[in-house]
Amino acid sequence: MSGFLTVAGLHAGYGAGRVLHGVDLTVEEGEVCAxxxxxxxxxxxxxxxxxxxxxxxxxxxxxxxxxxxxxxEAVARRGVAHVPEGRGTFAPLTVEENxxxxxxxxxxxxxxxxxxxxxxxYFPVLGKRRGQAAGSLSGGEQQMVALGRALLARPRLLLLxxxxxxxxxxxxxxxFEIIRTVNRDERLTVVLVEQNAHLTLEFADRAHVLETGRIxxxxxxxxxxxxxxxxxxxxxxxx
Amino acid sequence: xxxxxxxxxxxxxxxxxxxxxxxxxxxxYQFTGIVNFAQGELAxxxxxxxxxxxxxxxxxxxxxxxTLAVSFLGGMAIERIVIRPVExxxxxxxxxxxxxxxxxxxxxxxxxxxxxxxxxxxxxxESALHLGGVSLNxxxxxxxxxxxxxxxxxxxxxxxxxxxxxxxAVASNPASARLSGVRVGRVLALGWGxxxxxxxxxxxxxxxVLFLEPNMMGGVLVYAFAAATLGxxxxxxxxxVGGLVVGVAETLAGAYVGAIGSDLKIGVPLAIIIGVxxxxxxxxxxxxAVERA
Ligand SMILES: Nc1ncnc2c1ncn2[C@@H]1O[C@H](COP(=O)(O)OP(=O)(O)O)[C@@H](O)[C@H]1O
Ligand SMILES: [Mg+2]
Numbered sequence: 307m308s309g310f311l312t313v314a315g316l317h318a319g320y321g322a323g324r325v326l327h328g329v330d331l332t333v334e335e336g337e338v339c340a341x342x343x344x345x346x347x348x349x350x351x352x353x354x355x356x357x358x359x360x361x362x363x364x365x366x367x368x369x370x371x372x373x374x375x376x377x378x379e380a381v382a383r384r385g386v387a388h389v390p391e392g393r394g395t396f397a398p399l400t401v402e403e404n405x406x407x408x409x410x411x412x413x414x415x416x417x418x419x420x421x422x423x424x425x426x427x428y429f430p431v432l433g434k435r436r437g438q439a440a441g442s443l444s445g446g447e448q449q450m451v452a453l454g455r456a457l458l459a460r461p462r463l464l465l466l467x468x469x470x471x472x473x474x475x476x477x478x479x480x481x482f483e484i485i486r487t488v489n490r491d492e493r494l495t496v497v498l499v500e501q502n503a504h505l506t507l508e509f510a511d512r513a514h515v516l517e518t519g520r521i522x523x524x525x526x527x528x529x530x531x532x533x534x535x536x537x538x539x540x541x542x543x544x545x
Numbered sequence: 546x547x548x549x550x551x552x553x554x555x556x557x558x559x560x561x562x563x564x565x566x567x568x569x570x571x572x573x574y575q576f577t578g579i580v581n582f583a584q585g586e587l588a589x590x591x592x593x594x595x596x597x598x599x600x601x602x603x604x605x606x607x608x609x610x611x612t613l614a615v616s617f618l619g620g621m622a623i624e625r626i627v628i629r630p631v632e633x634x635x636x637x638x639x640x641x642x643x644x645x646x647x648x649x650x651x652x653x654x655x656x657x658x659x660x661x662x663x664x665x666x667x668x669x670x671e672s673a674l675h676l677g678g679v680s681l682n683x684x685x686x687x688x689x690x691x692x693x694x695x696x697x698x699x700x701x702x703x704x705x706x707x708x709x710x711x712x713x714a715v716a717s718n719p720a721s722a723r724l725s726g727v728r729v730g731r732v733l734a735l736g737w738g739x740x741x742x743x744x745x746x747x748x749x750x751x752x753x754v755l756f757l758e759p760n761m762m763g764g765v766l767v768y769a770f771a772a773a774t775l776g777x778x779x780x781x782x783x784x785x786v787g788g789l790v791v792g793v794a795e796t797l798a799g800a801y802v803g804a805i806g807s808d809l810k811i812g813v814p815l816a817i818i819i820g821v822x823x824x825x826x827x828x829x830x831x832x833x834a835v836e837r838a
Binding site: 357379383387388394397403408455 | 707710718722727729832
C-alpha cells in the first residue's frame with residue numbers, strides 16, 4: 307500500500323453504536339483531500355478516529371508507521387493537527403495565547419514567533435485582535451484562530467472538520483484560499499471534511515464521498531464533480 | 546478610626562487564609578470540575594507534616610518548604626490514585642469520592658497523630674507594629690505577606706510560563722488542548738499538586754491561631770466555600786478577593802454588630818453563600834459565558 311496517510315478497514319463508533327464500517331482511504335503527500343457526505347454519515351467520527359479521540363479497529367498509518375491509538379496528544383506529536391468541529395477555541399485565552407497553545411510541543415521559540423507573525427500575515431484581523439479573548443471573536447475569526455493554532459504545530463497532516471460551518475460564503479472562500487496557499491507553500495497534506503461540496507470540489511485535488519460509514523465513491527475532484535450521483539445528491543444539479 | 550483600621554487589617558489577615566484555601570478549591574474545580582470537599586483535610590494533613598518536621602528539630606521555614614514539596618507530590622498522587630479512575634463520572638459520584646477522601650484523611654491524621662490538640666509554632670514575632678495609634682500584629686502582617694507571595698508565584702506561573710499556558714488551556718477546553726499535544730493527564734495531576742500546596746499554606750498559617758488537631762479545618766473550609774462562591778468558582782482572582790471580603794466581613798460583623806459577636810460570626814459565610822447564589826450565581830468574577838457560537 308502506498309500513500310502518505312493510509313486507512314484500511316477502519317471501524318469506530320460510540321459505545322454500542324457503530325458509525326464507521328470499514329473505511330479504506332489513501333491520501334497522497336501534499337494533496338488536498340476532500341471528504342464529502344451527508345449529515346450523520348460519520349465524517350466527524352472519521353477525523354476523531356484518525357487522531358485517536360475515539361476507540362477504533364483497523365489500521366491508520368502516516369508515512370508508513372502506525373499512529374498511536376486512543377492518545378490524541380501522541381498523534382498530535384506525530385505531526386497531525388486537527389481543527390475540530392466547533393473550532394476548539396480556548397475562549398478565555400487571548401488570540402495570541404490560543405496560537406501559542408498550538409505551538410506547545412515545539413521548542414524553537416524564535417521560529418514560533420515568526421510563525422505567529424506569518425499567521426497574522428494570513429489573517430491580519432487576528433493581528434489586530436491578538437490581545438483580545440478569543441471567545442469574544444466572530445465565528446469566522448474563531449475559525450481563523452483554529453486554523454492558525456493548527457498551523458503553529460508545523461503539522462505534516464492537517465485535518466479540518468467543516469471549517470465553513472456558520473461562516474459567510476465570502477469568509478469561507480477566503481479561508482479556503484489560505485488553506486490552499488499553505489498547502490502549496492509548505493506541501494502540507496490536508497484532509498478537508500465538508501458539506502459545502504461546490505466550493506470544496508473547486509479547491510480539492512481528490513474527493514471521497516462517505517455514506518453511512520463507508521466510502522461510496524472516490525476520485526479526482528473534477529471526476530467526482532462530474533459524477534451523476536454526486537451532482538444529484540450534493541450539488542443540487544440535475545434531477 | 547484606629548480601631549476600625551486595626552479590625553480591617555485583622556480581617557484581611559483571616560481573609561488571606563480563607564483566600565488560599567479558596568484558591569485551592571478553585572484550582573481543582575477549574576481543571577477537573579470537581580468541588581473537592583477534602584481540600585481542608587488535605588491542608589490539615591500537610592500541617593501535621595509540618596508539625597512533625599518542626600518537632601524533629603527542622604527550622605520552621607525549611608519545614609514549610611519541605612511540607613509544600615510533600616503536599617505537591619501528595620496532591621499529584623491523589624489525582625493519579627483516587628481521582629483518575631472516576632474521571633468523567635457523574636457529579637454525585639465525584640462529590641461522594643471527595644467526601645470519602647475527607648473521612649479517610651481525617652481518620653488517618655487522628656490515627657497517626659491522635660486527636661489531642663497541639664500547639665503549632667508561629668514563625669512570626671509576638672509583638673506588634675505601632676503606626677500612629679494602630680497596632681498591627683506581626684503575625685497578621687506575616688500571613689498577608691506569605692499569601693501575597695504565594696499568589697504572586699501562581700500568577701507568574703499561569704501568566705508567563707508555557708506549562709501555565711497549557712494549564713489554562715486545559716481548564717478551558719481539555720479536548721482541544723489534547724489535540725494540540727498537551728498531555729492533559731499530567732496537567733490535571735499538576736493542578737491537584739498545586740492545589741494541595743496552596744491549601745497547605747492555609748493550614749500552616751491558620752494552625753498557630755486555632756491549635757492543631759484533625760478537625761481544625763472544618764470551619765475554615767466553610768469560609769473558603771463562601772469565598773469561592775462569592776468570587777466565582779472558576780476565577781482564581783475571584784477566590785482571593787472573595788477570601789479577603791469574607792474575612793473582613795466576618796471580623797467587622799463580629800466587632801461592630803452587637804447581636805452577632807464572636808459566637809454567631811460563623812453565620813456570616815453562610816449568609817454570603819446564600820446571598821450570592823440568589824443574586825449572582827456565577828460570583829463576582831465568574832464567567833457568565835463570553836463565548837459566541
Ligand atoms: N458523541 C457521540 N455519541 C454518540 N453518537 C454520536 C456521537 N457523535 C456522533 N454520533 C453519531 O454518529 C453518527 C455520525 O456522526 P458524525 O460523525 O458527527 O457525522 P457527520 O460529521 O458526518 O455529520 C451519527 O449518527 C451521530 O448521531
Ligand atoms: Mg460533522
